Amino acid sequence: MSSSLKFDVVIIGAGPAGCSTGYLLAKSGLNVLIIERGSEPGAKQLWGGKAYAQPLREVWPELDKEAPIHRWVSIERFSLVSGERVVTLEYKLGRKVAFTTYLTELVSWMAKKAEEAGAMIISKTRADEIVIKNDRIIGVRSGSDIVEADVVVDAEGINRILLEKIGLVSKLSPEHIGLGVKEVLKLNSEKINERFGLEDEEGVSWLVIGDVTKNIPGGGFIYTMRDTISLGIVMRVSSAYDAVERGELNKHVSEVLEDFRTHPYFYRLWSDAEVIEYGGRLVIENPVETMPKKLYMPGLIIVGDAAGTLVNTGYTFRGVDTAVYSGKIAAETILEAFGKKDFSEEILRRYEEKIKSSYIYDEILRHKGASDLMREKFLFKDLPRLLTGGFEKILEADYEEPKIIDGFRKTMRENNISLLRLLSVMIKLVSKL
Ligand SMILES: Cc1cc2nc3c(=O)[nH]c(=O)nc-3n(C[C@H](O)[C@H](O)[C@H](O)COP(=O)(O)OP(=O)(O)OC[C@H]3O[C@@H](n4cnc5c(N)ncnc54)[C@H](O)[C@@H]3O)c2cc1C
Structure with a gap:
């Protein structure tokens, strides 16, 4: 990179959030650079999981035909395990809501779409600093080079090292x-x-x-x-x-x-x-508590995990669709700013307002209780024991099969589980998930 480079928009990170923002902006004719520290987009992405399709289709209507979809989730299973005994619930879905994929492959596809739309992606390059001049973000420093831009999009993901440096987030605690x-x-x-x-x-x-x-x-x-x-x-x-x-x-x-x-x-x-x-x-685990103080500054917008858009529902992580959707909202706001040639807080704050009135924020707030539940050891120890133990007494009786209620009562006594405790956790479970 040369220190004289100037782009309309520089995006830090070629994950789902950075790629969707870059794709939409480049498609609208802006001059976009995406900086990725990994050897290629997707290289740093670990998991195979499921991604919700509809928010992604809003950015890429061709998703179903072109994206690296492994399988459409047709069965959701939930199991509680205690020792060798297992209780399993199964739900058969009726339509294509989410698909399984490897994030590496999905991100690589998203990056290709951004490049085809005209965005430039530079891999193996780490952004070291978001550059501020006169209280305004003016670009990104990588090594000794500075790339200037009217708007910088921080899509660096969960670590948020750059945001920490400019004081928008504090260190994550265990x-x-x-x-x-x-x-x-x-x-x-x-x-x-x-x-x-x-x-x-x-x-x-x-x-x-x-x-x-x-x-x-x-x-x-x-x-x-x-x-x-x-x-x-x-x-x-x-x-x-x-x-x-x-x-x-x-x-x-x-x-x-x-x-x-x-x-x-x-x-x-x-x-x-x-x-x-x-x-x-x-x-x-608990996105609301880790959200940056604000999702914008003059010349800066924060998207995806860096902005705290990961939704932990307690039974699943929804991070890809929310990251992509935050990128869509960011792109709309940035295009509006370019239309007005105004990159001030007044314009860019609309991004945060739109995020807060979108399904992402509703989802985060709705499932906020899931992180409280994660502190509830009862769910991870006593509940599996109670269910497997109760069914064991009922279904594994050689001679006298107890009444269902007696099987569970006995298991509760054996595991020191009080009815009050059970009821209070059940109420929490139903109200918070
Ligand atoms: C174990 C696990 C399982 C998950 N399962 C699911 C699931 O099943 N479904 C789901 O929807 N979500 C899941 N998620 C969450 C999902 O992966 C994230 O929410 C999503 O990837 C966020 O996208 P992003 O673009 O904001 O960040 P990221 O995907 O983290 O992308 C950030 C990118 O920025 C790059 N970068 C970071 N710092 C710099 C820098 N300084 N300079 C240049 N580049 C930089 C990184 O290399 C990376 O490529 C899971 C997460 C984990 C950890």
């Missing part, structure tokens, strides 16, 4: 962070279809709680891809730390994941699969 680790298991698509009960194109999204995280708040996830399975766990960092201190957790997180993979109930689904990838990444 309270706010979850650690995600995952494995990719290779298995041919016929076996996946047969074992998970799927037709071609159909996929499973599966949440598992209980012993799989050693009863630490968090959960296990399973997604079926075309010819691989994405398997992982997310654990609340502060709770895991406390559990280690109390001597309740003495395993490395990779061993916790291995125990999940080799759990007999799940292992039969992929016993002959090969582990072809392993990785770990941080995820924000």
Whole structure:
């Protein structure tokens, strides 16, 4: 890069948020540069999971035909695990709402769309600083080079190092962070279809709680891809730390994941699969508390995870669609600013107003309670024990099968679970999720 470079817009980070912003702005004729520190867009993206399609279709109507969609989620499963016993709920969907994909592939596709629209993407380049002059953002510094722009878009994701430097966010504490680790298991698509009960194109999204995280708040996830399975766990960092201190957790997180993979109930689904990838990444648990003080400054707009748009519903993370949608709102605001040749706070603050009246903010507020629930150890230890224990007494009786109520009452007594505690958590569960 040369120090004399000037663009209409410079975007830091080629993730879903940066790519959607860059795509829409370049498509409208602006001169856009996206700076990505990874070896290529998507290279730093860890997971295989599910992405909600409709908000993405608003940016790329051709999504269903062109995007790297592995399978459409047709079955949602939810399991509670205690020891070898498992209670599973299943829901069969009736339409194409979300699809499974690897974020690496999806981001690479989004970046290609941005480039085709005319955006320039420079990889292997880290933005070191957002440059401020006379209380206005004027560009980005990378090494000794400064790239100037009328608007800088911060799409740097969860770490938010650059925003911290300019005082818009404070450091994340372990309270706010979850650690995600995952494995990719290779298995041919016929076996996946047969074992998970799927037709071609159909996929499973599966949440598992209980012993799989050693009863630490968090959960296990399973997604079926075309010819691989994405398997992982997310654990609340502060709770895991406390559990280690109390001597309740003495395993490395990779061993916790291995125990999940080799759990007999799940292992039969992929016993002959090969582990072809392993990785770990941080995820924000409670977005509202970690949102920047404001999402704009003169000459700056913040999008995606950096802006706190990740929604933690308690049973799923919605980060891709919200990041893309925040990029769409950012692009609309920036185009308005270019129309008026005015990049002041007065114009750019409309971005924050629009975010706050969009589905993203509604979702974040609606699911705010999910992070409180993540502190509720009852859900991750006592509830799985109660359900599996109750069913064990009823369904595994050799002679006298107890009445349902008696089976559960006995399990509650054995595990010191009071009715009051159970009711209070159930009320919380229903009202907060
Ligand atoms: C384990 C895990 C599982 C998840 N599962 C799901 C799921 O199933 N569904 C879902 O919708 N969401 C999921 N999410 C959340 C989702 O991945 C994020 O919300 C989404 O990727 C946010 O997009 P973004 O563009 O804001 O940030 P990111 O995707 O983090 O992209 C930021 C980009 O900026 C680059 N960058 C950072 N700093 C700099 C710098 N200084 N200079 C240059 N480049 C920089 C990074 O390399 C990266 O490419 C999951 C997250 C994790 C961790």
